[in-house]
Amino acid sequence: MADIRGTYDDLLSAVPGKLAALLDAGDVGGSVAVFVDGEPVVDVWGGYADAERTVPWERDTITNVWSVTKTMTALCALILADRGELDLDAPVARYWPEFAAAGKDRVRVRHVLSHTAGLPEWDVPVTLDDFCDWPSATALLAAQASRWVPGTDGGYHSLTQGFILGEVLRRITGRTVGEFFALEVSGPLGADFHIGLSAEHDDRVARVVPPPGKGEDYAASAPGPDAEPASGTGVRVKDGNSVAWRRAQIPAASGFGNARSVALIQSVMACAGAVKGVRLLSEAGAGRAREEQFEGEDRVLGMPMRWGLGYGLFGTTYGWGGWGGSLLMIDPDSRMVVAYVTNQVREPADETRGLDLVMSAYEGLQGLRR
Template sequence: MNRRVGADVQARVGVILEELVESGRESGLQVAAYLDGEPIVDAHAGWADRPGGRRLGADTLIHSFSTGKGFTATLVHVLAERGLIAYDTPIAHYWPEFGAHGKERATVRHALTHTIGVPQLPSAVTPEELCDWDTMCAIVAAQEPLWEAGTASGYHGWTFGWILGETVRRITGLTPAQALRTYVTEPLGVADELFFGLPESELARTAPLVEGNWAAWLESLPPTAPFRRYVAPNRAVWTVAELANRRAYLLADLPACGTTTARAAARLYAALSGEVDGVRLMSPERVALAADVAVEGKDLMLLGRYAKGLGYFLGLPAMAGERTAFGHHGSGGSIAFADRGRGLAFCLTRTRLVAGAADTAARLLADEIRSAVTPPRAP
């Protein structure tokens, strides 16, 4: 164990996880952390199916919704590191059809910062369409932007995945899932634990999600709220357990989302902060570029104020609000991030989807691990 961390941090995290499950607040959780490229926490508790059934393990796969956007952003940066993609090149250069309706000047940077102006889905989009790559890419390419690229930022909840994923496909000739495996997960040694769409062979390892109060929170949003009106315009495509437990959905290549173990996602972020077993995904200079504030202010879809880097959110509550931390959260309370100030990488995956006052586990556990690490240093 890293000498900068108390020897009992793994045990303390394990106790907290068991208490959360035994209290009934949680059904299944995984937590993993790396410090300076070394694993310091790999803990789990709860059930992979029903209480009293199959125990959740460190290798249980958990669908974590938009936590996967951090995987997509990382893939784009790895390709940029290799000179295959450029942030300020229009997406239409790689994907000509995307230039329709005034989007010809929208760039990869705009896509990464949610400023491209096409967060919306058709109001009657179905789960079947959602899982059909060619259909959704055609829909997104044909969309008229809600605002001029670069003039505002609004969370592209679903469309982020097709915009960047199809760009990756046009450049590499690989599907997003294949590109993620080739450029990110195989070099990291986590090709069997971190995915966009699952191989069919991995379905049996995947824990079903269960509803806490997340679906009720979505229901509480007014139908006119931008997130419900544009990002998730009908219940069939809400990011809830009912959708995530569908076989076709889990198999679909959807790089707006991801299915992973906590230890695999923590390893990915550790390999952004530094080396992990000799592997570093990108240079320190590129990490600094990706993780610095690119846009800041009111998000037109989420209606809160956020700081965003190139594909990552900065300073979220589970990150203790610190701008030197970057990563991505997912619907229902999952999160993965790197804390550059501490050399720390953290991931929480969860089976129970929660919101609001019930969404405390990530901050609680990240705080516990941060307390065992020396104070932050300059990144």
């Protein structure tokens, strides 16, 4: 059996056992954390940080969590809304006047958070260089029209959501998303999560590994009718492993952390706005994430979805996953967060790892609550 390191409550031994099984089945590396009442009851890791399996995954190993990053950017927006600095019902153009071009004066901030703004992709070809060039990426979005009437339909805004929210945050605070996040969220909590990774952390990064039989040109994709982006091929494994990607602030996809840091930060949402004596949101402010904004067939993902404010809604829980397998699940009723972070990409049709780990955590939670 794979060597699993870290700590866990004996009642939740199924969680590290599941991680070991995933590694035994071929996964390269990963980490899992379960927090209850803002405290870790599982904090484990194992495997390797490189495809060659020569560098062990350590306690401080971090990796790209892809779209789990969206939940961090959404948290920043909810914090500003809770402070009264951001009106979720306001047009995006109130804060970013250039965004009103091409009839987008009707796009509200809540539409962006809930993937109903009608801007799931760029209308012109974009490249990794554009993703890494903030003025270029945002100017292109400001100039184009929505593909549908904002607020009337849902379609996953895979990369665009982060740029739109990030520019709104920048206009309000004068800081980039990464700067605001470090100052107001990860810094106060002491969480090892970064949007825009500096060179000093490079040696801790677990590089992304494509699915078995695939190479570094393997790209993200989705099955829905609007999934074939005008911007060309999706982001590739080799893009995520590039220095340019690590340095850039791509607020929907380029966050780097581990399961511990993801679970710690999002415990703020599970615990009514405060964790470890640090209050980031009022109880009402944290609860806004669960306000349903859309329910129906997501035209990009090609599946039924419920979108809240910055998070996907799943029954009484909410959260989101990242391309390749990383997952965040928040259960405010149980004050529990489950986070799974991995460098091993799997084919979407084969992806059940995060859900399996969540179910293992629930089995142990029943014992903790007795």
